[in-house]
Amino acid sequence: MGGGKSANARVPRSAIFAASPHGYLVLDTDLMIIDVNDRYLCITGSKADDLIGKLLFDAFPDDPSDATADGTNNLRKSLEIVAATGKPHRMAVQKYNIPIRDSVDGAFEEKYWQPFNAPVFQDGQLIALIHHVEDVTSEFIGRRDQAIRLNLAKQVSGVGYGELDLQTGTANVSHELADLFGYPDTEGTFPITKLFERIHPDDLEHVKKSLEGVTASDATVNADYRIVLPRGDIRWLNTRGEVLFEHGKPARFIGASLDLTHSKKREEVLQKTLTERDKLLEQKETLLGDVNHRIKNSLHLVSSILRLEAASVEDDHVKHSLQQASLRVHAVSSVHELIYKSQNVTHVDVGEYIPQLVDFLSTSTETDSRRIENVVYAQAVVLPTDLAINLALLINELVTNAHKHAFVEREQGRVDVRLHQEGTLLTLTVSDDGIGSAKGLERVGLGSKIVAGIVSQLGATMEKRATEHGYCVEIEIPMPAG
The missing domain is CATH 3.30.450.20 (PAS domain)
Known part of the structure; x- marks a missing residue:
């Protein structure tokens, strides 16, 4: 025991002060820094030369960029309390930014401290103040x-x-x-x-x-x-x-x-609404499909009646009119059949439909002694149903007109039907290698009026011209938006 005390007594107080794990600053009664330990230098990023011999608030001024800085004022008051009462004073955690030594622009570092100030007496006289701090910035x-x-x-x-x-x-x-x-x-x-x-x-x-x-x-x-x-x-x-x-x-x-409960409930209501909407749309599609089927059947019946009536009359003019009416009704009927089969009541793909329509027209207008070849190229184009119906009527009139007027006193010939889309323009071309006369279309008959009316209704343009091998009608139709 005695040997241990003797050994401890030989340890210099200055070495203990320097090695303390806490930061200490020693001030004289005028608040000039007279000593500092290594820990204090470390936590403030200072050197002894930066502090010793300087007034405390010259060494650690307030941060000029912080308008709310009150560190010097609060520390001064605490030190004055210690000097006046002769008792230690623990301050609340203080924000006291410190200067970054050797900084070119005089920058400060944000710091928070837990300060503790205590008096030092000798022979009953206050000779110094100890400023002890802990860096609590991270905490x-x-x-x-x-x-x-x-x-x-x-x-x-x-x-x-x-x-x-x-x-x-x-x-x-x-x-x-x-x-x-x-x-x-x-x-x-x-x-x-x-x-x-x-x-x-x-x-x-x-x-x-x-x-x-x-x-x-x-x-x-x-x-x-x-x-x-x-x-x-x-x-x-x-x-x-x-x-x-x-x-x-x-x-x-x-x-x-x-x-998220409120949002999820709204989602559930929305999902239920969308499900009900989809069911209604499905019912609507089914209903419209059934309507198109019924329309197709009704128009087919009308077309058949007109054909039977045409077969029963002897007047050639009346017979021809009835036959033409039957073909027109069939053209419309076939579009409704296409709508029904496609399960889409608003749009139809006419790429496969047009060749079928032309074949039907050829079969309906040809005789045993005359054979007219039909060549059809129809691009796969999806059209609104109303445009598809108008297109069917145009093809009906132009093809039947070519069969009727282009091959006078001829048993053979060729009719070409082409449909293609380029950009927003749909082009229908019907040409033949017949006599090259526009006589058929120049007649002010019902067919000519139907073609002219549809072209006008669609905002389309039509060009009729004789060619080297026959006659050609070209109609350019602007595609509807959407």
């Missing part, structure tokens, strides 16, 4: 940021903040988060299992995988899930946050949860 900023998050969670309705310790299985939650999980008037630390037991059984695995599936490079979590409240009510939550890793393993999860 203060951490608590401040956490307080901000908690305050934000309180200010935003339906948002709660929490921290899960994945290694100990405990959770530290705000009052708002506990309330979201059905634990009113609760906050603080409790087992994670209390949170997990409220998660809907069908969603629990999804939530656990969201936490377990993170990596150090992507530690974010974003999960929607349901909570089953004590009375059986369902609450939808969205939890977002980040998993913090320690020693390569997930250690903590920090996140916030938002009540």
Whole structure:
């Protein structure tokens, strides 16, 4: 014992002061710095020459860029209290930014301190003041940021903040988060299992995988899930946050949860509305398809009656008129049949329909002694139904007119029908290798009036011209928008 005390007595006080793990500054009664230990120099980023022999507030002035800086004023008051009372004084945590030594632009570093000031007496006389500080910047900023998050969670309705310790299985939650999980008037630390037991059984695995599936490079979590409240009510939550890793393993999860129940209910109502709409549209499509089928049958019946009537009359002019009327009705009827088969009541693809229509017209107009070849090229073009019907009537009139007038006193010939789209322009071309006369179209008959009327109605243009081998009619139709 005695030997130990003797050894300790030989340790110089100056060495103890210099090696202290706490920062100390020694001031004379005029607040001039007369000594400083290594720890104080370290935490302030200073050298002894920067401080010793200088007045305290010259060495550590207020940050001129911080209009709210009051560090010098508060420290001065504390030191005055110590000098006046002769008793130590512990200050509250202070924000006191310190100058960055050797900084070109005189910058300051944000710092928070826990100061403790004490008097030094000799023979009952105050000879010095000790200024002891602890750098609490990291702890203060951490608590401040956490307080901000908690305050934000309180200010935003339906948002709660929490921290899960994945290694100990405990959770530290705000009052708002506990309330979201059905634990009113609760906050603080409790087992994670209390949170997990409220998660809907069908969603629990999804939530656990969201936490377990993170990596150090992507530690974010974003999960929607349901909570089953004590009375059986369902609450939808969205939890977002980040998993913090320690020693390569997930250690903590920090996140916030938002009540999505109202939004989910709106989604459910919207989904139900959309489902009902789809059912109504499906019923409408079925109904319109049935209507088109009935129209097709009715028009087909009318066409058949007209053909029978044409066969029963002897007057050639009346017979021809009835036959032409039958073909026109059939052209419209065939479009309705196409609509019915396509299951689309608003648009039809006329690429396959036009060759069938031309073949039917050829069969209906030819005799046993005359054979006219029909060559059809029809691009696959999807048209609105009303345009498809008008196009069918145009083809009916132009093809039957070519068969009737282009091959006078001839038993053979050729009719070419072409339809193609380029950009917003649809072009129908009907040409033949007949006598090259426009006589048929120049007649002011019903067919000519129908063609002219449709061209005008569609805002189209029509060109009729004799060719080297016959005659050609070309109609350019602007495609409707949409």
